[in-house]
Amino acid sequence: MNESSSKRPLYVGLFIFIGMIFLFGGILMVGNLHETFKKKMQLVSLFDEVNGLQTGANVWLSGVKIGKVRSIRISKSRNVWVTLDIENTAQQFIVKDAKTKIGTDGLIGNKVVIIYGGTENTQSVNDGDTLQVGSTYSTENMMNTLQKNNENLLAITTDFKKISHKLTTNEGTVGKLLNDNVLYDNINSVALSLNNASAKADKLIVSLNEYTAKLNRKGSLANDLVTDTIVFNSIKKSVSELEKMTKTANVFMENLKDASSNPNSAIGVLLHDEESGANLKKTIENLESSSEKLDEDLKAAQSSFLLRGYFKDKEKEAKKAASQK
Structure with missing residues (x-):
């Protein structure tokens, strides 16, 4: 009885020590x-x-x-x-x-x-x-970035709201274009004109291509003008002759102008002296009447029996020469 009572504290102490070890290990874990x-x-x-x-x-x-x-x-x-x-x-x-x-x-x-x-x-x-x-x-940086993005998005939506309002109230160029039929028709006409001009430009380019192709074709006039020195020199010579003729014509016109301004020259007398002009006109009228009378006399001579045979022979010879030609 005394032996078991003396061992009991030992068992209790051992149990407490083991429990303390487990408790300390649990706390550490x-x-x-x-x-x-x-x-x-x-x-x-x-x-x-x-x-x-x-x-x-x-x-x-x-x-x-x-x-x-x-x-x-x-x-x-x-x-x-x-x-x-x-x-x-x-x-x-x-x-x-x-x-x-x-x-x-x-x-x-x-x-x-x-x-x-x-x-x-x-x-x-x-x-x-x-x-x-x-x-x-950090999360704060992310939130600041999101806040800035929200502000930018708000500004964009505000601007878009203003733009849509102008579009619906015919304000601005785009708004007028969407709602003004006259302006739309004008722009459509301009677009058609541009299309026509573009088509004509295409035709012009095709024509230029054809012309350049002809320039490269040997034997053609354009190719000869570009490549043949003989033809070029001939044209150059012709141009120089035309220039000489032009100069001569200019000198003639200057002389004629000087002569017409001189009342003592023949042309000046005709242009400035009314009496001489009237006499010249009368002379021309007399010549015309004389030529008419001469024609009548010749017709009368043709009908004369003395010269009738002669004129018939002339007529036959003329017909024969015409048939031979």
Whole structure:
């Protein structure tokens, strides 16, 4: 009885000790405190702002948790020094030119530090090294971008509303074009005129092509004019002769003009002396009447029996010559 009573405290103490071990192990597992006993290295990054990052936040590399934020402090220049506790097992995967940025665990989750980038064949980081900070796209930046997009969209819809109002109220060129039938008909007429002009231009181009083809055809006048030097020289000579004739005609007209302006010349007398002109006119009338009388006398001579045979022979000879021709 006394022996069993003395062993009871021993059993109770052993049971409590085992329970304490399980409790301590559970606390370490649930609170993730077992990592406290892992060997770690420290890295530092200098941020302009941390967007609500807190001590104890996770550190990720390629989506894998490799450490936690040890401390956050503000420097004299108002930058933020963030010290990271990194597992030694991840040291070989972080190179010296890698960068850090602040992200979120999900869309609106807790803030985390993300290590990314770096070139191959670069030396791994050492304890106490400083990593450069890369571009950080926070939820606030996204919301600001969305806000600007909303403002731009509102401005676009406002402008479109004004444009549609002008279209429906016949304001502006497009509004008048849509609602004014006369203006539409005028524009349609202009379009038809342009189409006709285009068709004529096409015909002109075809004609020019045909003309140039004729220029290249040997034996044609156009080709001879372009390529035959003999024909060209003949035309050139003819043109020079025409120029000489033109000059001679000009000299003749000048002389005639001078003679007509001189009242003592024959032409001047005819143009300026009315009496001489009247006499010349009378002389011409006498010549006309004399020629008429001469025609009558010749017709009378033809009907005379003395000369009738002579005129008949002349008529026969004329008919014979005409038939031979």
